[in-house]
Amino acid sequence: MTRTEEFEELRPLLFAVAYRMLGSVSEAEDALQEAWLRWQAAPTRPNSTKAYLSAVVTRICVDVLRSARVRREEYAGPWFPEPLLADPYEDPERSAELSDSLSMAALLLLERLTPLERAVFVLREVFGFGFPDIASAVGRSQAACRQLAVRARRHMDAGLPRFEAGRKEREELAGRFFDAFREGDVDALRELLAADVHMAGDGGGKAPQLANAVVGAEHVARVLAEFAPQIGTVGVVVEPRQVNGRPGALFRDRDGRIVSVMALDVLDGRVRTIRSVINPDKLGHLGAVADAWALRREAERARRLATGRTG
Template sequence: MADRDEEFEELRPLLFSIAYRILGSVSEAEDAVQDTWLRYAGSGIRPASAKAFLSAVVTRISVDVLRSARHRREAYLGPWLPEPLLSDPYQDPERAAELADSVSTAALLLLERLSPLERAAFVLREVFGFGFAEVAASLGRSEPACRQLVARARRHMDDGRRRFEADRRECDELAVRFFDAFREGAVDDLLQFLAADVQLVGDAGGKAPQWGRGLIVGARNVAAMLSALAEPFARIGGVVEPHQVNGQPGAIFRDAAGRVVNTWTLDIADGQIVAIRAVVNPDKLRHVGPVADAWAVVRETTEARKTDAGA
């Protein structure tokens, strides 16, 4: 049993990473991995390849969870975004590019367009490099059927993909300058970083304050919103902590007590920010740390703005 425990723990990072890319949810991925362990521990099976066996189990569980989650997401209030991932536990130097690209918020949103089977087949084959025989065993489909699933998924992904800046260092440097400008709160300073059609997307799920319908479009509109929030948020002790989120430049916003208010990811193309995606729903932030009362933060920020206006 000890050998089995050790074997599973060695594979846990891979299993979580597969499940997260299929589900777009940290909590659901963790549950899928735990369910995989329970099935493995209780089966008495000693497979020839623990990696192949456990990957197949976690994939099947994740596909089943995704099918039921689809109905909840269709009824979700406002924009839906994946749960933020601060670090990917699975590392493979030979597939570093595929792993990094597939965990970005933009890629996860593209994966949402696929059927559960297409998504799972794409993740196993294109992200983790599984052979088609392994994909077929995981999905309970023939190899030709899995080749078709991957081909369809690849077309959908390529059709929806926007070209993002490849140079990580340049993206990180732009993000640093952008967050410096955000802290200053000057509209003109912010505008230089924003693409003309930039989108500010917020996922509150009806459980936290939200602007409009959760979407603001256009550089001038986005800059004005950010400028209005920056200074009063800082005045109430709010902190913007630059941080990689889903492998992208981003930030964790914290209240004066250090609790998480929201997370941001920045999509960058051609040297400009084309999307800012904010996760505000507290249910999606609990794994990041203690969560703030976003309603209270907004009230305090609003009062600080009124004080500024009356000064």
Template sequence: MTRKVDGRGDSETFEELRPLMFSIAYRMLASVTEAEDVVQEAFVRHQQALDQGVDIASPKAYLSTVVTRLSIDLLRSAVKRRESYVGQWLPEPLLTDDDADPQAHAEQADSLSMAFLLVLERLNPVERAVFLLHDVFGYGYDEIAAVVGKSETNCRQLAARARRHVKAEKPRFQASAEQGDALAARFFAAFTQGDLDGLVGMLAKDAVAYGDGGGKAPQWSLPVVGADRVARLFAGMSREVRTHRITVELHQVNGQPGAVLRTPDGQLVNVFVLDIVDGVVQTVRSVINPDKLRHLGPVADVRAIRDEHRVRRD
């Protein structure tokens, strides 16, 4: 789908509206690569319309419509792919370190977190679009009706139904970003050191770890539940981290405390993100599927690394 936008005349519109369009597409699709493709296609169509002499009174309205409709189509086509996905499915991680605004950080943690995106997965594509456009991005129901091709009354009903689902399952997070970052730093330090007792002390009793390898990288296939089991899992992984001299870099991931793991030559191995509630780690999510990490840079062949280690050890 990716094509380059013709730079003849509308680069200012692109620069001004691209962040908003990407924000809509990413929350709709939970995929960085698909969101970037959708946004690029929307601007190509916008440029083509201008080249054909179409009078576009509001580029924002035009682009919002195209981005949302393309996203709805992709979500509908993704249903079968999700059903046949190997192991647990998680969103593509988005690094959000550049955000220095505390208020913006809170908003990100609320509507960008993996936990929130997973709640949105339970809505149908149109409900998801209406809810996001109204409750997250502040579009009016008259604008949304034009985007999704439904009446304002219907859009209000869709938003209300979606809101009930989201409210029932909406995740809670650590109120203070500073406290969350500090706990994450201690957690990943304990992880790299293989400090089992330290890990247990930072995990909620009913903590859960989810992993997404997509069948393309080694990963635990089912959720790991309970502080002791999660701590043992991470203490075990720490031995591989030290053996392969893998570095653990602290990052904000989807508005939450997290970390990126890299090989000594800088290739990506894994991305972790933490949900912190009431001062402890409630949930750990691990994305190691290489297809979901390529937008962040070169990705390591984890299977090859493990095989090489076994050969040397034997």
């Protein structure tokens, strides 16, 4: 097998590792490109290509995380991962575990770990690498890696819900949620939301969004019910999809371009968190991106005309 064939065979796994570490499709692809260049330049073949390339990608990602920390601290508004509609690394026997580590909630918790803790957690807890390979990848002793794994696991276990809804239950509830959203039905939405539901958007200062997070079933239901007819007047449609292994939707303009992506967290039969990614820089990998500012201006003009006619 040639080096190219070996790399392409491992690409889905390498991307899955890089994306979970970085929370960015574009940065993960850049990490893989750099790993490919290093693989091409390596003077000899390693005993395990999988271990070698996973270590290279991990080191690149750790460096990226260290340099990105200041940028993310200075980010305008909430920072959410770039949405992923499908994980290219498919392992049917571990699909549920892999899906859990892909969720927006899990990726945001990983953001709170140090780069080394994050690397060790992803390699060990998600992909089942042995500590000898992990130690080689991060340049620490096996004992140190075990300590990093314990700290990371403790933090993740404390932050994620212990009992989450199954996929069928999540999808059924999400279907009802998006039906109620399209209809602007406040009462139906309120019934589907957790009392302490939290809704926020990531526009990065580059797209219109809510000024602040919205909290509480009553407030969120009313905001959603008011928002639905506004986007309807400018031809935006809601396309339910799996987003990061959880229920969500793409919002497309009348020409099919991406306006935003919404992801839902479901717990105890209710929608607990609603996250929207609106920053156009985070949507380009999904296809052509709409001009959200132009859509907002169009919606405001339509609202003013309607108010004038009825006033």
